[in-house]
Ligand SMILES: Nc1ncnc2c1ncn2[C@@H]1O[C@H](COP(=O)(O)OP(=O)(O)O)[C@@H](O)[C@H]1O
């Protein structure tokens with residue numbers, strides 16, 4: 015993984031899993047009707063929720079906090095699925111259900127075809143060692159161990175021999191760009207470097223699924239942007255399923271193949287980034303959309319004009335984003351759009367892009 | 381005066397008779413159970429007495445160097461030990477040191493598992509906290525008398541009394557240290573599929589070690605504070621010299637032996653503290669000193 019990201023790779027990134035049918039038939043993670051209530055009397059609170067009372071009402075009457083409210087998610091293989099919401103909306107609670115760091119009050123959680131809630135403690139440990147790795151907002155590194163031993167930690171726990179696990183760890187340290195820091199202590203590194211250690215530690219387990227709880231939220235904006243690019247590249251080369259939590263809508267749009275928006279523990283909308291930007295489900299989401307860089311969220315594919323046109327001087331992939339084509343209009347009236355094979359399938363004009371970007375800005379022009 | 385509501389005499393008689401019964405029927409068993417303590421204490425004492433004085437000076441000075449890597453502490457340690465030798469307190473200082481080390485070792489073996497149990501269960505903590513308070517505040521003579529009755533005067537009751545008095549801070553600080561380990565680190569460890577044992581040995585204890593070491597430091601200090609009382613029931617050493625000094629009104633004898641205790645306290649206090657700082661720096665809780 016290099017620090018510099020080239021634009022082309024990002025442009026060509028499939029916005030959705032290449033085979034949508036496969037993703038629907040066998041999901042990597044599926045949560046069905048998961049509700050979590052923190053407090054003394056979860057059953058009573060659960061009944062109130064089912065009667066349609068809100069989180070605030072339940073809390074006022076029973077003193078119990080609703081962490082998750084009837085959450086159902088289907089997360090396909092090989093994609094970055096982002097769960098976005100304000101602080102306190104239940105994001106951390108949600109992601110901790112996937113590896114059962116938190117037990118739900120009710121509902122069903124299937125990961126890789128296995129019912130997580132039916133696992134014995136032993137099964138659960140094996141599951142955590144081999145199927146899901148996790149990256150944390152506060153890094154959670156072991157301060158008394160070197161970077162190398164931190165990255166090797168997951169393997170050590172599973173009983174992998176010293177030589178083997180240290181070799182594997184060294185490889186992943188190199189992948190995340192920390193070669194040379196093997197013997198440093200975590201606290202000698204910057205925040206961004208520490209999170210690379212956290213990422214390498216998760217990658218070293220070689221699991222299909224990686225859970226990332228606000229993994230980049232503690233980092234400075236520039237470092238953060240670089241890490242986002244690297245994550246996208248990593249996902250493409252390693253084909254992981256990544257469940258990514260963030261409170262930052264821009265980040266969600268940038269890295270998410272699919273996005274779910276969480277409010278008061280309930281999912282208010284889920285879909286592709288442009289679905290959410292172009293058709294926000296309610297006012298709450300509209301508020302997010304208002305401040306966001308829409309040019310980043312909207313793909314050329316969804317606004318282009320299809321059909322035969324004259325051959326183009328300049329072409330972009332249908333997976334390009336508006337922000338990628340905008341600079342091209344300085345020199346051109348329109349640009350051609352090509353499919354994966356490189357055949358021209360239509361074109362997009364400056365007018366169309368401007369319209370798409372302007373359409374949902376309330377109070378202007380309409 | 382407060383009115384007599386109940387007659388406490390039968391209660392007191394029952395307790396006294398109960399103790400007498402225990403002494404008569406279980407005395408030998410108790411003594412046998414405590415025998416390993418005596419073996420440990422004698423072993424340490426023999427070792428310290430048999431070792432040439434200059435070896436002990438060298439070893440402790442080297443440990444002090446190892447703990448700080450600067451010259452002031454080793455110098456203080458060497459001068460303090462030479463002071464003990466020059467003042468003709470060496471033999472007694474070794475006996476006191478043996479008592480302190482035996483009490484501290486035993487306290488470590490008992491207290492850390494108890495601290496672990498307390499850190500894991502609120503109920504255990506609720507039960508043990510008042511007992512620890514009691515152990516620290518009950519005047520030591522109150523439990524000294526029954527221990528002497530059970531074990532007879534000698535080193536065993538002296539050692540037990542010292543342990544009872546010196547162990548509580550270590551239990552408390554072990555519990556505190558284990559509970560204050562960063563929950564984010566514990567959660568990360570859990571997410572990687574660790575067993576509770578792996579978390580305890582691989583994360584909690586290493587990260588709690590500076591706090592546990594602070595507990596060990598307190599235990600050594602409290603053990604030294606007990607030596608005069610312990611010498612009343614058969615432990616020799618500097619405490620006995622102090623006692624004799626008081627008894628014979630030889631102020632000088634009491635003063636020198638008292639200073640000897642202070643000197644031992646300084647040595648062990650500074651060395652354990654320095655190790656604690658070193659450990660904290662290593663796991664990044666504070667900046668390492670330049
Ligand atoms: N252990 C807990 N006990 C009680 N309430 C909790 C607990 N963990 C989280 N909550 C509550 O659940 C809600 C969701 O929390 P969280 O999942 O941490 O939100 P987010 O990660 O989106 O900021 C919050 O209202 C929080 O106060």
Ligand SMILES: [Mg+2]
Pocket residue numbers: 105106107228
């Ligand atoms: Mg959170």
